[in-house]
Amino acid sequence: MDIFDPIILLVLVAGLYMAWNIGANDLANSMGTSVGTGALSLKQVVIIAGSLELVGALAFGDRVTTKIAKGIVPIEDIISVDPNIVIIGSLAAILAASFWITFATFYHMPVSTTHAIVGAITGFGLVATMFVDTFTIDQIQWIVLGKIVISWITSPLIGALMAFIIFTIIRIFLLARVDDPYKLEKKFGYLQILSACFVALAHGSNDVANAIGPLSAALSAANITEYGVIPMWVLAIGGIGIVIGLGTWGWKVIETVGSSITELTPTRGFSAEFATAVVVFGHSYSALPISTTHTLVGAVVGVGLAGGLAAVDLSVIKKIILSWVITVPVAALTSGLIFIILMKVL
């Protein structure tokens, strides 16, 4: 089978669409704080985010991608029986995640692409047990899945703790000591360029997997790429898709959210961004797919708890938890259904 197989092409197109969504909304959210503090202009942010997202995806995106492609559902067990099932399953998973993300975005629900894709892959895995006799439910890597789910809870908490510590250090050693805190803020404007770069890099390393995880699974099942290796060009597809999303739509989202967060100062923005980037990058290294935006929310709350913000609206957290709880089963169910339908049709 080659790349021009219609089903493989569909997985690729859906993956690109997912990448576009990630660039248009998730990356835009992560970068919005830099514009909000006035540290960077919209144009500068788009250039930084676009280039470093790509570098992050290409240089560090393989670990999480591998985890999504074969870490939860051990596709090698299915490939050995019928590789087509993996290809169709990948298509079902990426379509289900894309549908849900599109729907949720129209309704402004703060869902995570990570949660959607992990749910969708798991849904495919569960239904695949009905089609492959040798593949049973206990072959799904529940421990890996459990670790991922736990990391979704702990990553915002670690983000909050880190941001709390970073801001408290800035507060005690700098803000309380300088004569003119506003001058200090100006200096932190420059540091924020660094933290913004770091966020984009970290985001690319973790979130590119949400777009190309299923594609990588399909490609290795079709024997187009070597099993277990994520080639550079596959990562590039995801990275470029994300950059296109940022360039065609994400900049508008950055502009909208950036203009609504005028209360954020560079010291606070730096603290939240740096904490987010460290947490997300750490998880990429540990091959754990997490939500960058949820980690950022945790970090903002951390800065707020350290007394750094005039107002933090905690109602967003309730919405996040709600959409979190809905996303995984909905994506799993949709993915399973699409898989069954595709298996009957094809």
Next chain:
Amino acid sequence: MPIEYIRSVLGIFGESPFKPVHTHAEKGGEAVQKLQQSVKAYCKGDYMAVHTFDTEISAIEYEADIIKQTIRKLIPSSMMLPVDPNDLLSFLKPQDSIADNAHHTAHWLTLRETELHPEIKEGVLELMERIVKTVDAYEDMVNDIAKLLETSFSKKEIKRILKKVPIVEELEHETDITKKQLQATVFKYEDELGGTGVFYLISLLRDMGNIADSASKAADRLRTMILRR
């Protein structure tokens, strides 16, 4: 593509209620400045101007009310603030009374034309001057809230703002003394003024005194808000 295609979590950043708190305090100051002009016009017997000032101060007081409502809307229970939201509201209330009481006084001035004895006239102008000083000191203190927030309540900034509370309280105390002396003076001329005249002036002085009293109460609440944080 509709502009609504947005999925954002940055609603986590609430709008600061402290900026409108500052604007709200400025409205009080504005009303008191106008009231001073009105009192001066009253002493000159320019009652037309007194009526005009009343209308203007009423408008300022209304604006202050709108700002107060905006602030209340900005602090739903889900909003995490660096201070207790109840403390913020109890501080806002006396601050709002500054403009309220200025308006009461301005309106009271329109109700009766009184030829004032020079001694009383001088006293009223002096009392008004002291009220303006008290409210100015109050505004100076409120100005420091921004820096307090910027440094995230550094000890230095807390000290700086808390030093200004007793200044306001001291000025209010002096205003109160002036008011009491002036009330005694009014009774000194009770035969000349008549019952209605005495009632009118005593009420006027009470209303004026309430302005400085509100500023002092608000300063005290601000201190409580900062210390209880």
